[in-house]
Amino acid sequence: MARSGAANRVTRMATAPEKIPIRLTVNGNHMELTVAPWTTLLDALRDHLDLTGTKKGCDHGQCGACTVLVDGRRINSCLTLAVMKQGAEIITIEGLAHDGELHPLQQAFIDHDAFQCGYCTSGQICSAAGLIAEGKAKTADEIRELMSGNICRCGAYPNIVAAIQQAKERS
Amino acid sequence: MIPFQYARANDVADAIKQIATDPSAKFIAGGTNLIDLIKYDVEGPSRLIDISHLPLRSVEPTSAGGVLIGAMVPNTDLAYHPLIEQRYPLLSRAILSGASQQLRNMASTGGNLLQRTRCFYYYDTATPCNKREPGSGCSAIDGVNRINAILGTSEACIATHPSDMCVALAALEATVHVAGPAGARTIAFADFHRLPGNTPQRDTNLEPDEIITAIELPPKGFSANYSYLKIRDRLSYAFALVSVAAALELDGDTIKEARLALGGVAHKPWRSTAAEAALLGQRTDAAAFAKAADWLLHGAKGYGHNNFKIGLARRAIIRTLGQAARGTPQSNSDKKIR
Ligand SMILES: Cc1cc2nc3c(=O)[nH]c(=O)nc-3n(C[C@H](O)[C@H](O)[C@H](O)COP(=O)(O)OP(=O)(O)OC[C@H]3O[C@@H](n4cnc5c(N)ncnc54)[C@H](O)[C@@H]3O)c2cc1C
Ligand code: SF4
Ligand code: FES
Ligand code: FES
Numbered sequence: 001m002a003r004s005g006a007a008n009r010v011t012r013m014a015t016a017p018e019k020i021p022i023r024l025t026v027n028g029n030h031m032e033l034t035v036a037p038w039t040t041l042l043d044a045l046r047d048h049l050d051l052t053g054t055k056k057g058c059d060h061g062q063c064g065a066c067t068v069l070v071d072g073r074r075i076n077s078c079l080t081l082a083v084m085k086q087g088a089e090i091i092t093i094e095g096l097a098h099d100g101e102l103h104p105l106q107q108a109f110i111d112h113d114a115f116q117c118g119y120c121t122s123g124q125i126c127s128a129a130g131l132i133a134e135g136k137a138k139t140a141d142e143i144r145e146l147m148s149g150n151i152c153r154c155g156a157y158p159n160i161v162a163a164i165q166q167a168k169e170r171s
Numbered sequence: 172m173i174p175f176q177y178a179r180a181n182d183v184a185d186a187i188k189q190i191a192t193d194p195s196a197k198f199i200a201g202g203t204n205l206i207d208l209i210k211y212d213v214e215g216p217s218r219l220i221d222i223s224h225l226p227l228r229s230v231e232p233t234s235a236g237g238v239l240i241g242a243m244v245p246n247t248d249l250a251y252h253p254l255i256e257q258r259y260p261l262l263s264r265a266i267l268s269g270a271s272q273q274l275r276n277m278a279s280t281g282g283n284l285l286q287r288t289r290c291f292y293y294y295d296t297a298t299p300c301n302k303r304e305p306g307s308g309c310s311a312i313d314g315v316n317r318i319n320a321i322l323g324t325s326e327a328c329i330a331t332h333p334s335d336m337c338v339a340l341a342a343l344e345a346t347v348h349v350a351g352p353a354g355a356r357t358i359a360f361a362d363f364h365r366l367p368g369n370t371p372q373r374d375t376n377l378e379p380d381e382i383i384t385a386i387e388l389p390p391k392g393f394s395a396n397y398s399y400l401k402i403r404d405r406l407s408y409a410f411a412l413v414s415v416a417a418a419l420e421l422d423g424d425t426i427k428e429a430r431l432a433l434g435g436v437a438h439k440p441w442r443s444t445a446a447e448a449a450l451l452g453q454r455t456d457a458a459a460f461a462k463a464a465d466w467l468l469h470g471a472k473g474y475g476h477n478n479f480k481i482g483l484a485r486r487a488i489i490r491t492l493g494q495a496a497r498g499t500p501q502s503n504s505d506k507k508i509r
Contacts, residue, residue, distance in 0.1 A: 017176045037177035060207050061274055073276045079206045083177050084221055145504040148407035149271020
């Protein structure tokens with residue numbers, strides 16, 4: 001049944017919702033934090049863990065700016081509740097470089113000038129890391145299709161596809 | 172976001188017990204629709220019962236020769252599962268035409284069936300909407316209704332069901348397995364979603380305290396002659412204006428069996444026995460396809476902005492049947508429609 005409205009909700013809530021302690025592994029580091037049930041993974045990363053590399057674009061699953069890897073798979077962190085990812089392994093854009101060396105995708109995005117304002121870039125790169133791990137995209141058409149969840153308002157698409165092709169070949 | 176409590180369900184019985192004791196609670200699986208609706212204040216559950224960790228994640232052959240799909244299987248895993256890719260490629264293609272890879276990684280099989288309409292007014296709490304607020308009126312009938320339904324509508328609601336996966340499941344005649352306080356039961360796919368009638372607030376015949384546990388596919392997969400064609404405003408990552416699932420069994424170029432379902436045009440995936448019967452025994456030619464299209468669209472009605480859908484659907488049906496007959500299904504990455 002559809003039922004809605006904040007007004008109804010107040011009367012239904014018998015006791016105030018409690019904050020919930022969670023453990024996450026973020027970029028290889030064990031993190032313990034306490035969040036309200038409605039905290040998204042995106043807000044937990046940005047506001048609780050100060051990892052602001054992951055961006056909030058639409059906050060509704062429509063742009064891909066918030067893409068991170070959870071247990072190796074790319075997802076939209078804006079539609080994910082942090083409490084539902086208890087114990088998960090999260091990789092954000094901050095976790096891709098190793099020992100001061102850029103991830104091949106980061107290097108490829110620089111080599112191909114695959115951004116203008118850069119707002120979508122961390123989501124693009126995390127999404128592309130997921131795409132390479134999936135191993136389903138072989139052609140440029142397939143890269144375009146499987147990267148369609150990442151919108152670039154600056155329209156850097158041709159260079160983004162070229163950068164992903166370079167990183168794919170070298171991975 | 173708006174406050175709610177959170178609890179994890181330990182097993183299916185626990186999930187049913189939890190939902191039965193709190194009528195204002197909701198299950199959450201992938202969260203891709205429910206979290207969005209909570210953010211817009213369209214849904215306001217007092218408690219979310221997390222069913223995402225339930226062990227309903229397998230895709231297994233059944234003794235009847237079909238396949239049983241757990242309700243928590245993510246859309247991506249289902250689309251790429253070898254059993255589905257090989258035996259039910261129509262389902263695989265339909266799933267991969269929907270949303271984005273990130274969303275498909277999150278979305279569950281059960282949740283996909285229960286996603287709500289994308290009607291603009293349903294999302295806009297400042298406007299009347301019978302689905303959101305029964306009795307308040309329908310803003311779409313005389314409003315911006317370009318994305319709304321042309322078939323099976325009522326005075327109360329002209330919303331469409333937005334799923335791609337469900338269009339394929341309808342064509343394949345899947346069965347929905349559900350469980351509730353009164354026990355387990357199965358629902359034929361055609362009986363799962365409802366037409367709006369006078370109760371547009373009810374999308375399906377699932378009871379509020381029931382949980383979907385699995386989807387069962389019958390043995391027949393139509394893997395040789397099928398196609399899923401989705402027409403939308405962008406080439407990817409957009410909901411269907413019109414989509415067609417076509418599946419044929421051929422003897423030479425004579426049609427022995429036909430399945431045809433439309434998405435984006437009604438409150439549920441749209442099928443017609445007359446349209447499918449009209450194809451039986453026919454040669455696979457455009458005249459036969461056009462006749463089936465006319466049957467399937469029988470009674471279609473536009474509401475102004477969406478009048479174009481009638482002609483678009485007719486042409487899309489003919490194209491999709493042709494693709495199925497030739498054994499050249501629509502590709503999701505090469506966007507040319509051949
Ligand atoms: C930007 C965007 C674009 C999209 N584009 C498309 C598209 O092109 N095509 C398409 O088909 N879909 C599209 N989707 C929708 C997406 O496919 C659905 O949101 C998704 O399938 C829902 O599954 P979920 O597991 O995330 O559901 P949730 O959001 O977790 O749940 C949805 C509803 O189902 C209930 N529920 C979930 N599982 C069960 C169960 N097992 N038993 C009982 N109740 C249950 C929940 O209580 C809730 O009411 C899009 C979504 C977004 C955000
Ligand atoms: S079509 Fe249905 S969902 Fe859209 S405004 Fe009318 S009642 Fe609401
Ligand atoms: S911020 Fe998550 S998809 Fe736009
Ligand atoms: S670089 Fe500006 S949005 Fe992509």
